[in-house]
Every structure is written in C-alpha cells, then in structure tokens.
Amino acid sequence: MWFFFNLMAAAALTILQIAFFSHLPPPFPDISIPIVAITLAVVAEAPLAAAVWALTAGTLEGLHGLFGFGPDIVALFLALAAEHALSIRFLANRSRLAIFLLAAAGSTVVFAVFLIGDGLRILSGYTPYLIAQDAEPFVAFLLGAVVNGLLAVGLSTLASAVRRRLRGTFLYA
Amino acid sequence: MTPAARSRLIFIAVATGVLLIFFHALGVLRGAEAAVMRGLAPIETVLSGAGRSLKRWVGAPFSVSAIMQENEAVKNERDGLLVQIAQLREKEDENARLREILKFPARQPGRIAVAHVLASAPEAGTHTILLDKGSDDGLLLDMPVMVGDGIIVGKIFKLDKASSLALLLTDTRSRVGAMIHDAAKTQGVVQGKRGLSVEMRLIPQNEVINEGDLVVTSGIEPLVPRGLVIGRVQGIETQERDPFKTATIRPPTSLDDIEVVAIPLP
Numbered sequence: 560m561w562f563f564f565n566l567m568a569a570a571a572l573t574i575l576q577i578a579f580f581s582h583l584p585p586p587f588p589d590i591s592i593p594i595v596a597i598t599l600a601v602v603a604e605a606p607l608a609a610a611v612w613a614l615t616a617g618t619l620e621g622l623h624g625l626f627g628f629g630p631d632i633v634a635l636f637l638a639l640a641a642e643h644a645l646s647i648r649f650l651a652n653r654s655r656l657a658i659f660l661l662a663a664a665g666s667t668v669v670f671a672v673f674l675i676g677d678g679l680r681i682l683s684g685y686t687p688y689l690i691a692q693d694a695e696p697f698v699a700f701l702l703g704a705v706v707n708g709l710l711a712v713g714l715s716t717l718a719s720a721v722r723r724r725l726r727g728t729f730l731y732a
Numbered sequence: 733m734t735p736a737a738r739s740r741l742i743f744i745a746v747a748t749g750v751l752l753i754f755f756h757a758l759g760v761l762r763g764a765e766a767a768v769m770r771g772l773a774p775i776e777t778v779l780s781g782a783g784r785s786l787k788r789w790v791g792a793p794f795s796v797s798a799i800m801q802e803n804e805a806v807k808n809e810r811d812g813l814l815v816q817i818a819q820l821r822e823k824e825d826e827n828a829r830l831r832e833i834l835k836f837p838a839r840q841p842g843r844i845a846v847a848h849v850l851a852s853a854p855e856a857g858t859h860t861i862l863l864d865k866g867s868d869d870g871l872l873l874d875m876p877v878m879v880g881d882g883i884i885v886g887k888i889f890k891l892d893k894a895s896s897l898a899l900l901l902t903d904t905r906s907r908v909g910a911m912i913h914d915a916a917k918t919q920g921v922v923q924g925k926r927g928l929s930v931e932m933r934l935i936p937q938n939e940v941i942n943e944g945d946l947v948v949t950s951g952i953e954p955l956v957p958r959g960l961v962i963g964r965v966q967g968i969e970t971q972e973r974d975p976f977k978t979a980t981i982r983p984p985t986s987l988d989d990i991e992v993v994a995i996p997l998p
Contacts (some may be wrong), residue, residue, distance in 0.1 A: 562741075563842055572781065574772065574776065575779065575852075577776070577851045577862075578776035578779035578780050578783065578834060578850055578851050579777070579780070579782060579783040580783070581783070581851045581852040582780060582783030582784045582786075582787055582851075582852050583783055583786065583787055584787055584790070584791065587778075588852070606738070607733075607738050607742055607745070610741075610742045610745035610746065611745060612810050613745070613749070614745045614748060616745075617749065618749075618752060621824065622765055622768060622769060622892075622895075623851060623862055623895075625858060625860060625889075625890060626751070627890070628753065628756040628761075629753040629756060629757070632749045632752065633753070634750075636746060661943065683920050686905065686935040688905075689858070691905050693925075693926050694781070695904065695926050695927060696858065705792060725891060
C-alpha cells in the first residue's frame with residue numbers, strides 16, 4: 560500500500576513538474592521535485608522510497624526530456640547513491656545546512672551525468688544539448704541547486720513542525 | 733520491514749531501471765513508451781494550460797504599462813497593414829490573371845500537423861517545448877514549428893513516436909537560414925541568444941538594413957519553406973573590423989507562452 564502510494568506520488572509530482580512548473584516564472588522551472596524527494600527520503604533514512612522516486616521520476620523525465628530514455632534514471636540513482644554516501648560518511652547531523660548540502664549535491668550529480676552524456680555526444684559527432692556558446696546551462700544548474708536545497712530545507716522544517724504539532728494528538732505522528 | 737527485505741526491494745528497483753534502459757535500447761519498449769505519452773498527453777495539456785494561465789494571472793498587474801505601450805504600437809501597425817492588405821489584394825488579382833494567361837498551375841496549400849505544447853524546457857538552461865505529435869504523425873527532424881499563419885518559433889530537434897521536442901529560436905543552439913524581406917533579399921543566419929533574444933548574423937557589411945525591416949526564412953534548408961516570418965529588425969550592431977554585422981530581431985509573438993503550434997508537412 561505504502562509502496563504504491565509512493566509510486567503514484569512520484570509519478571503525479573513528476574508530471575506536475577514537467578507540465579505545470581515548467582510554464583511558471585523563475586525559480587519554479589529550476590525546481591527538481593525528484594531531487595528534493597530523494598533528499599527528504601535520504602534524510603528520513605528511507606532508501607527504498609528514494610529508489611522508487613529515482614526509478615519512477617527518471618522514467619517519466621526520460622520520456623519527456625532532451626536526453627532521451629536512460630540518462631535521467633542513471634542520474635537520479637547516482638544522485639541517490641551520492642546523497643546516501645554523503646549522509647553516512649561526511650555529514651554529522653540532519654541540520655538545515657546538511658539537508659541543503661544533500662539536495663545541492665544531488666543536483667550536482669544529475670548535472671554532472673548530463674554533462675558527461677553531452678561530452679560523449681560531442682565525441683560521437685552529435686550536437687551537444689547543454690554545452691553551448693554561453694554559460695546559461697551552468698547558471699541554471701547553480702540556481703537549481705540553490706532552489707532545490709532551499710525547498711528541501713523548507714519542506715523538512717515544515718514536516719518537523721507539523722509532526723511536533725500533531726504529536727500531542729495522534730499516536731503515530 | 734526487515735533490512736534484508738528492504739535491500740532486496742532496492743535491488744529490484746535498480747534492476748528494473750537497468751532492464752528498462754536495456755529494453756529501450758533494443759527498441760522493445762517503443763510501443764509502450766508511445767502509449768504512455770499518448771495517455772499522459774490530455775493530463776499534461778490541462779496542466780500546461782493551468783501553468784500558463786497562472787503565469788499570465790500573476791504577471792498581469794506588473795505588465796499593464798507594457799501592454800498599453802504594445803497596444804499603441806499594434807494600433808499603429810494595424811493602420812499600416814490595412815494599406816498593405818489593399819495593395820496586396822490588388823497584386824493577388826493581377827497575379828491570378830497572369831497565372832491564367834500563362835496557364836501556370838495554382839499553388840496547392842500544404843498539409844499541416846497541429847500540436848499542443850505539453851511542457852516547456854524540461855531541462856534547465858535549454859529552451860525547448862515538448863509537443864504531443866511525433867514521427868507517427870508525419871513529423872521529421874528539422875521541420876519548422878509555427879504559430880499563427882506562418883510565424884516560425886523553432887524547429888523539431890528530437891523526435892519520438894508520439895512526441896517531439898522543438899528547439900525555440902531563442903536557444904543558443906538554434907540556427908535558421910534567414911533573409912531580410914527587402915529589395916536586396918539580404919541573407920544571414922538567425923540564432924538564439926541565451927534564451928532571451930534572437931539575432932541575425934553573417935550579414936555582409938555592405939548590405940543596407942534598417943530597423944523595422946521584416947526578417948523571414950530564406951528557404952535554404954530543405955524542410956523550412958521560404959517566407960516564414962521570424963520577426964522585425966530591432967537594432968543593428970556593427971564593428972569596424974568585422975566583415976559582417978549583426979541585427980537583433982524582435983519576434984512578433986512571445987515564445988514563452990505558446991499553447992498550440994502548426995508544423996507544415998511535406
């Protein structure tokens with residue numbers, strides 16, 4: 560039951576990001592809901608939920624995006640692995656700064672995978688998607704990392720506040 | 733859930749991802765992928781419409797003075813166009829009479845594919861729109877994507893069975909063969925500039941161009957017909973030692989707010 564709820568939430572929110580957020584003014588198009596969700600799952604020590612998000616969101620983004628099917632799935636699973644490694648080996652706590660760094664690291668890994676893919680396209684004689692004559696994709700990546708980090712921190716803080724508020728009323732809050 | 737069971741499920745998720753990529757590479761999933769895209773298209777059309785409406789609604793109070801200025805400019809342009817229409821009707825009649833005398837066959841209107849915009853720029857830093865039509869609908873790579881009766885906004889950049897991505901004119905990677913619609917038919921290349929504007933480059937220094945000149949496609953590319961409107965010259969940039977000059981082009985329509993596009997089929 561929980562698994563399917565997670566799957567449906569991942570699918571619905573990824574579609575919302577692709578079809579709805581992409582039309583809104585900045586910084587909404589820079590938000591990556593899957594990265595934020597993976598970060599929150601890593602913080603909550605729920606790697607299975609993060610893996611479901613990586614698979615579902617990666618598949619849907621792959622069907623819609625420039626890079627085609629595959630790179631998005633690989634990028635999100637690598638982001639999950641990087642965030643998990645960072646959280647258990649380098650970060651001492653689950654502070655706001657730690658959550659921000661996790662989300663920013665996830666965004667960086669995704670961008671790095673796409674850049675490597677672009678490099679391979681250049682080496683194979685194809686037109687690159689991200690590497691252009693200006694720094695716009697790099698600026699967009701930096702903005703995305705900051706926005707995703709702030710959103711992850713905001714949602715995590717909100718979730719903690721709601722949990723604290725409900726703890727007095729419900730047994731399993 | 734026990735740690736072992738959780739590890740097993742994570743392994744299954746990773747393995748599913750690997751298998752999906754493998755089967756996609758083999759082409760086994762093409763039908764399923766097209767079915768998913770077709771199934772999602774109505775939902776995405778609704779969400780896209782809602783996103784665009786929200787953007788317009790939020791932005792409306794900030795753009796009142798710009799809209800008023802634009803309204804004034806449009807009124808002036810309309811007055812000029814009324815005169816041009818009258819002159820063109822006259823020429824059309826003359827053209828029809830001459831065709832009849834020369835027994836010249838009349839031009840047949842081409843077929844058009846109409847596509848909805850499902851999403852805008854899925855990857856940050858790129859300027860693309862996702863369309864709900866693909867190769868199954870007769871689309872080919874590098875076909876022009878138009879709005880209205882013939883205003884080019886981009887070209888098909890990536891093609892799948894049931895969907896495609898169009899690269900907008902404002903994207904830095906975008907290139908379109910263009911000419912200035914004047915007596916000299918000055919040729920150049922129109923390319924995007926950081927997603928913000930459009931420039932016409934490689935205009936020889938000795939060519940005379942003026943602000944307000946109409947820029948259209950030159951027809952040099954096999955799938956892009958001649959005469960699709962790109963925009964009007966807004967500014968001209970000349971450097972002393974450069975053999976070419978650059979013109980900034982103002983597209984007649986906002987490229988951020990496209991809902992429906994047309995693609996001329998061969």
